Amino acid sequence: MKILIIEDEYSLADAIAETLKNENFTVEIETDGEEGENNALTNVYDLILLDVMLHSKNGFEILKELRKEKNQTPIIMLTAKSEIYDKLNGLENGADDYITKPFHMKELVARVKVVLKRKIDIENTDILEYEDLKLDIRTGKMKSQNNEIAINGKELDLLEMLLLNKKQIVNRELLANKIWGYNSEAEYNNVEVYVSFLRKKLKLIKSKVKIKAVRGIGYKMEVEDD
Numbered sequence: 460m461k462i463l464i465i466e467d468e469y470s471l472a473d474a475i476a477e478t479l480k481n482e483n484f485t486v487e488i489e490t491d492g493e494e495g496e497n498n499a500l501t502n503v504y505d506l507i508l509l510d511v512m513l514h515s516k517n518g519f520e521i522l523k524e525l526r527k528e529k530n531q532t533p534i535i536m537l538t539a540k541s542e543i544y545d546k547l548n549g550l551e552n553g554a555d556d557y558i559t560k561p562f563h564m565k566e567l568v569a570r571v572k573v574v575l576k577r578k579i580d581i582e583n584t585d586i587l588e589y590e591d592l593k594l595d596i597r598t599g600k601m602k603s604q605n606n607e608i609a610i611n612g613k614e615l616d617l618l619e620m621l622l623l624n625k626k627q628i629v630n631r632e633l634l635a636n637k638i639w640g641y642n643s644e645a646e647y648n649n650v651e652v653y654v655s656f657l658r659k660k661l662k663l664i665k666s667k668v669k670i671k672a673v674r675g676i677g678y679k680m681e682v683e684d685d
């Protein structure tokens with residue numbers, strides 16, 4: 460599980476990172492608001508810890524921007540005690556939880572686990588859906604309206620990853636790494652080849668869903684009106 464911390468207090472960010480690493484999470488830190496937002500938009504995280512008072516961009520603006528871009532990564536806001544309206548503001552704008560500074564690391568870990576469990580429960584359903592497309596991840600059956608086809612292996616892994624992150628751009632490096640287990644430029648071709656297999660199958664079952672390539676970054680599922 461990969462967590463992004465966007466926090467400009469270095470010592471706090473480090474302390475949180477250390478705590479989460481001890482809980483076996485993979486952690487990345489961004490100390491600048493805008494860089495943090497860019498990172499959150501171009502990579503896939505399981506959770507984001509987001510400070511409010513940041514250089515260059517406020518945490519609430521980042522939250523709004525991510526949700527506007529249909530990024531549904533769970534977000535826990537880190538707010539100062541004086542910012543009494545932050546809780547409401549954050550929750551209204553789509554934060555999953557908030558935690559008031561100063562906090563105990565144990566409390567933070569507990570909150571992180573609750574929010575992640577909620578996400579995992581949602582993901583653990585066998586059927587993943589996007590628009591007219593349904594994928595049964597146990598049987599590999601992909602369906603659209605009355606058409607059905609079965610996929611397996613890497614094709615299934617790839618479509619599953621795209622559907623789990625259906626509202627965001629999925630980085631091709633991440634796909635290559637998670638599905639094929641490698642991370643070199645030469646291997647990204649494989650992702651492209653498998654994406655083309657999936658495109659053919661989507662056409663075959665007459666789904667409206669398209670896998671759009673986002674140049675230099677990765678892929679995103681979309682519906683094109685014809």
Ligand code: CA
Nearest residue numbers: 467510512513
């Ligand atoms: Ca701050």
